[in-house]
Amino acid sequence: MIHRIDVRVIAPVRDTEVTDRVVDAVENLFPNAEISQKPGRVVGEAHSMEAFSERLHEQEILDTARREFFARADEDGFAFALKKQAAFQGLVNFAVGNPDELGDVEVQVTVHDPDVESVVDHVAPPTEEGRPIDPE
Structure with a gap:
C-alpha cells in the first residue's frame, strides 16, 4: 500500500x-x-517515516508510539513531540508533560492517502504481547 504523507x-x-x-x-x-x-x-x-518506524520496532515502543500518535490525531494527520537530547543519540523518547528546557522536537504528519489509521498502523503496528500483529 502506498502512503502519501508530509512530515x-x-x-x-x-x-x-x-x-x-x-x-x-x-x-x-x-x-x-x-x-x-x-x-x-x-x-x-x-515524505516517509520508514527510518523512524524501524527505530520504534528496535526500541520495542510500538504501543507507546500508537498512544502518542492517536492522542493528537484528527482526520488530516497526527502530531507528537520528542525529546531533543534522546534524538541526538538516535533514540525515540516521546516528550510528555513539561517541555524540556532545550525545547521539544515537534513532529506534524499530514496524511494525504490512504487515511490516518492506516499510516499509524504502518509506522507503529498494533501489538499482541509486545509483538507486532501482521495485518490480515
Missing part, C-alpha cells in the same frame, strides 16, 4: 546550542528529511 519536523535551537547538533538530532530520526535552518529553529521536511 514536518520543527526543532528549536536555543542560544546555548550548536545548530549542527540540532540538525543531527533531526537527521538521526528522519534521515531522509530535507533540512532548512530558520532563525531559532531547524525545520525538516520528509
